[in-house]
Amino acid sequence: MRKLILLTTASLTMLAMICVASVSAVEISFDRYYNNDEVTAHLKSLNKAYPSLTKLESLGKTEEGRDIWMLMINNSKTGSDLDKPGIYVDGTIHGNEIQATEVCLYTAWYLLDKYDKIDKVHELVDSRAFYIIPTVNVDSRARFFEDANSYGIGRTARVAYDSDNDGLLDEDGPDDLDGDGEILRMRIRDEYGGWKTDPDDSRNMIRTKPWEKSEWRRLGEEGYDNDGDGDINEDGVGYLDMNRNYGFSWQPPYVQSGAGNFPMSAKPNKAISDFVISKPNICFDFAFHNMGGLIVRGPGSKLAGTYPRSDVEVYDFFGHEGEKILPGYKYIIGGMDMYTTHGDFDEFMYSNLGIFGFVGELFFSEKVEYLPKHEDVEDDEDAPSRSIQKHKFDDFVSQGTMFRDWKKFDHPQLGEIEIGGWRPFTSRIPPTFMILEMCHRNASLVLFVAEHTPDISMKLLEVEDIGNGLKRVRIRVENSNALPSLSRTAIKRDIYRQDMITIEGSGLDIVSGGIVRDIHYDRVNNIDHHPEKIFTHIPSFGKRDVQWIVRGSGKATIKYDAVKAGNRSLTISY
């Protein structure tokens, strides 16, 4: 299996390289970040260039009236999207994690651009449905580009919240004091401030030892005391974290900060939950974020319990391959290896709707380190600190575009201060020359999972005359892929109608019917009522054998009809 995947990945890359020369209907270069208008324009061009493969839909408006775009990729000539396994991909639920949008956009572009160029992509697009929402937090991502900004702003939905309990909403956020279009950091001279200039690099500050005199106190983000309460920046925009506002095991803000007033209270959450409910064919979802270089699965909290073993095996299959498709990324469990979260999208999809999914954390700081080879310096005490490395990286790789040197400023409330620090787009957002590889590798994991949506086939095992004019018909329904037709949780929690296997034919007289529990020991679980209609599900890389005992002879059609795994049919003679 492993070899096969390596080969597949290799051939994919080769093909991608071969195709470089060919013409694209829509040209999008993945060497920069696109603002909301540009992303919207790209989606519209893709939709216009591929009318029979795409549908562009606004799922609704955000708090500030922007459209939440969903691009569906489905070949309508090969059937309705609802009859095919669906893959859902979204990004940037935290408005400051902007590169997630590029990954989604690339995935969409790649599937469409390569449709006529790479056979495998052609087949995937013809047999699966893709639902891509490049930006969930449209408002905050748009403002990340438009407003004077810092990295810290923009995780929230644009829902006003009284963070400092004074009855006023969002009245004292950061301000661009020096009018340079960026919110940087403030520091002030202070002998007891806890920080001093790094002797190795004057741009950097390090903590002082308890017996040393300090030089600086750090004052956080640029800003005034806008409301005259004596505090600075104590009530900025929000905070409502849309990735804590989904429905499963939602907890109020005093338990889960950023939860919002009630589940799905943010407009995008409501719009997206309505959308995914309307697409029960979704088998797997990706939600892209940007912290840590991780492939994360749930459970995110103790309240979600532990996941059933058979589902964990499916997760592990994708997680372990994912770590190779994305070198350096780690496959982890959110609630155990990171921190507890309530009301996140991933848990909603899995525990509420029984849909597998990963959170893709795109960026990891090792990417902007300035070191020869990680292993060699692991124990080297003389190795430069992370911050110094980042400065060196900035100096010699990013050509000094990432950091603004400290500059004096006369603050109306604080007196003389200095403003400077790492600029927006430099923390957890990779330099633009790294975008393409990030996009392609992550899209490749999406494609890999898409390849493994349930692929069902039916075959006749036997029609055997068992005497007295009775015949035993046995068929086998097989799934050649890793994703089961329904997750264990979906079955256990009765979330969907199960897969239906029916038999019909003129004059068909059924004596009994049921699922063959053990074909070698001849054990059958007969169905007492309506044996012509059997409800079941097909496991990961597994099968279901079904048997009917019928009277006489004739022709019959056996149909398989699944919510997530499509429809099949088989005609037999008995």
Added chain:
Amino acid sequence: MTQRPTLFLCATLLACALLMGSAIHAGGYKNPEAISKAVKNIASSNGTVAKLHDLGKTAGGRDLLMLELGAKNNSGPAILLVANMEGNSPTGSEAALKLAELLTSEWKDDLSSNRWYIMPLGNPDGYARFFDSPLYESFVNDRSVNADKDDAFDEDGPDDLNGDGYITMMRQLHPEGRWLKVEDNPVLMRRAKRDEGEKGEYRLMVEGLDNDGDGSFNEDGSGGVNPGWNFPHRFRHYRSTNGLWAASELESRAVLTFAYDHPEIAMFIGFGRQNTLAAVSTGSKRGAGKGSYKLPSWMAENTGANPDQMYPIGEIVQMARDAFGNPGLTEDRVLQWLGAGAKLSPDKIDVSYLKEITERYKTFIKDAGFDSERLDAPKFRGGSIDEWAYYQFGVPAFSVDFWTVPIIEKEEEETDSTEITPAKIEEMSNEDFIALGAEKIDSLLKEAGVEKFTAEKLVTLLNEEKMSTKRIAKMLKSKMKDDEDSGADEDEQTLYDYNEKAFVPWTEYDHPTYGKVEIGGQVPYSDLAPDYAIVDSLVSGQLPFLRDLVKLLPKVEIGEVKIEKKGKDIWKVECWITNVGFLPYPTYQGKRSRRPIPAVVELEHGSATILEGDKILSAGLLPGTGGNKKVTWLLQGKVGTSITIDLKGFSAGKDKRTISLKEGGA
């Protein structure tokens, strides 16, 4: 058992219900359409004080209406009242309408001090089922749910086979039967006690057919979700009638949105089946902050704690404060890190206020003549609006039911007037009881089979006030009940004693699938809806307590203000921000949930400058009945400079005081 009835009114009500032995039907009660009409009517005929909020339409196309009542210039605290959110409280909706009528007539003056948001029917679809024929007890909305996950929706509901207008039960002698008839009772059934060697005879099923021939009966009826179980405190997943997630339903979402859009709401009142005025809901022994926790690996690393050991929360908070050098780290924040979830019991200081209110309610009920013994109101299910209002919305929340099945004392118990019954003991003072003498007490205990106590011990405990006659009565009663236990469900027996017509006698029926069965049992809604004839007296008699309740709302004021000269043009201003209401502002749980916002004090200092002190500051939590916070400023300004203290109480009123800077001013 308490002696009653004390009032003529009450006696009449009981007699009326008893003598008529009324059959159960919705007759008289307003259906959702009529309620909607009545609400619109009140709104349109009281234009100056009333406003109608249309909160949308349900899946069944019914109105979700919120009636706002309040004088135009009234900016006082508001009360959110939602009735019949679960769809199972006919008296609740009637009471809400009655209250709206009273507030727009006899009690109109109340509208100048408080604003009321009254939703007489929170679950119109669910309640509409009360008016269905045949009558079937179900409170879910009209959202279509494929309850049995087959290939059809709502295809197999119950059927009224015997055509009596009620969906009751079917019983059949069957090898799998687990039920027996209750001896000496023609209608009640009870479970066989297998562990006592009893074998069951009957199986019980809901009256109906297997409409879709799948072998299950009535497994997928029409609807839906109960929005009254769909609120986000203690919401339970994976029960189709609760909804997929909290606030998934139009009805619950509409109320939640409305509530958060109205920060002036200071109190919640629910008219449903629960009653927290009769007994404070103490919640669960579990929940965040109770018991011990293991630290997640990152916390263990930072604090040096053993990741495999359980620590009590207090100790963990201390470790975290030390490790992160943050003495202000709150327990709630640490609980969040521990993934401990939500609070499941009310704050104990809040409870002390609520307990006082229950005492006042008891007195009121007694004086009003509504204290006759009746079945206890049920406890909250998870996902109720009432619990959400306290735990998440942060306001004092009260739930009122207006009726449960009255407990009718059996006549034979009263035959011998000299006999000492538990009911008589309950009414006795400690001294009266002791005066019965040791011999008599011992014989009472022996008769009832109480072995734990002797007369001597009881007398000692009574003298030390560690025992009460009430508890003795309860103990004797429960022992005696064991002896007489027919095995019947207590609530069913009580209902039967109250109204025999609440049960359909078992009659034979030839069932197409099962063959011979009998159809009978409890009439739907018979324990939820009293005869309509008594409803007006029930609600009119109990509603006045709400006026008392509203008077307990917190109210913030600027109390004493002291000015002291500290030098030329230097003034020390001291001011006491005081809560003159009975209830704390906010509640202790409200402080935790950061809602409502504590009072804010702002100093408009004019030409004076502030040398010390904050221009704007929060008063924080102000305990009830005189709880206060002292605010101090040091100002520089000329004699006679005028300054203004502006107090915003949000949902606890507001106050403003202008003073001039001078010796002994204010």
